[in-house]
Amino acid sequence: MPESGSPKSALELALEKLDAQDEFAVQKLTGEQKEQIAEIRRKYQARIADQEISFQAKIRQALSEGELDKVDQLQSNLKSEKERSEEEMERAVQKVKQSGKGLSE
DSSP states (O other), rough: HHHHHHHOHHHHHHHHHHSSSSGSSOOOHHHHHHHHHHHHHHHHHHHHHHHHHHHHHHHHHHHHHHHHHHHHHHHHHHHHHHHHHHHHHHHHHHHHHHHHOOOOO
């Protein structure tokens, strides 16, 4: 940081401008919020792992039966389910960050 009275660097000016805009302001999370976010992430990561295990079993079964079209469909479904769960997780995390409230589920 420059001493008082000395000119600010372009970087310092840019950072001040970003801080002035709400959407770019650095958000401080409370310890409770951090715990809630960690719990949300654990919950959704466990859900994703369960989905992967379930789909992998179905994929192995389809492979053993020679149903390659079914394998492709199952892989596509797994990808969609995983993406959906990740999006839900991020929405839940954002809700905690924005509201500062506890878990809603």
